[in-house]
Amino acid sequence: MTAGQPRYVELAEALRRPIVDGELPAGTRLPSRAQLAVRHRVSEQVSRNALRLLAAEGLVESRSGSGYFVRSRPSVHTVARTDRDTGPVSPLPEECVGVATLRASTLEARRLRLREGDLVYQTRCIGRSEGTPILAHTSWEPAVFTHGSHHAPSQAQPQRNPIDRLARVGVIIDQVRENVSVRPAREPEATVLRIAPGQLVIAVERTHYSGQRAVETSDLVAATDRCTLAYRLSLTGQIPAQRPTHE
Structure with a gap:
């Protein structure tokens, strides 16, 4: 036990x-507060706080009149964040739910270095695992x-990689930048992901560049308890020459 650590944390x-x-599978009933207090020589207040902490972590759930039970944990899907050379890592099929032509908002104009009001294509997709x-x-x-052209998002296959699709009209993507953060889910995102607003999500802001020009930008929002990001990038630059050693 760490010095100064509360008993309920221990x-x-x-x-x-x-x-x-995995020693306690989903559905296993945990000992009652009174049983835990006797077994671990703590007060019932301590055992109550310990169970509440595990419930807040999503590991157990309280069932009225029955006690605490181990929760079933959703399968975690690996979402690939790779470059073109290394290929996908366990790709997750995405269902296109809409392509629209819009006037760029302030945010989109800033990210794409456009004038506010310029026309942009917006594509929305949802990735599902086990439905x-x-x-x-x-x-x-x-x-x-x-x-x-036939290569606009509304005309091309929705799942087509923007690198390949834009290359067909002479726009060569040679750089990708990503910003990754964890933040509370906003209401529209929570509705799509079927989670509570404010629940933490992984947020990935990704922008493709052709030279110094931003040619596509996107937001990926994923449930933290169902996704993990996998980065696998190739190093295509030259290896620096080793310094000579003196015998």
Whole structure:
């Protein structure tokens, strides 16, 4: 036990370990507060706080009149964040739910370095695992590149990689930048992902560049308990020459 650590935290750790290790499968009923108090020589207040902590972590759930039970944990899907050379890592099929032509808002204009009001294509997709939405993906690109062609988002296959699609109209993407954060879900995102507003989500802001020009930008929002990001990037630059050693 760490010096100064509350007793309920110590008890929660003792209960957490077999749950995380799989020794206590989903549906297992935990000992009551009174039983835990006797077994671990603590007060019922301590055991109550320990169980509440595990419930807040999503490991157990309280059932009225029955006690606490180990929660079933959703399967975690690996979402690939790769470069073009290394290929996908366990790709998650995305369902396109809409392509629209819009006037760029202040945010989109800033990210794409456009004038506010310029035309952009917005594409919205949802990724599902076992039928459950686990990520929402929204992208924007200047309409000027593919307007009137068969390579606009509304004409091309929705799942087509923007690198390949834009290359067909002579826009060569040679750089990708991403910002990753964890933040509370906003109401529209929470509705799509079927989670409570304010629940933490993974947020990835990704922008494709052709030279110094931003040609596509997107937001990916994923449930933290259902997704993990996998980065696998190739190093294509030259290896620096080693310094000579002196015998």
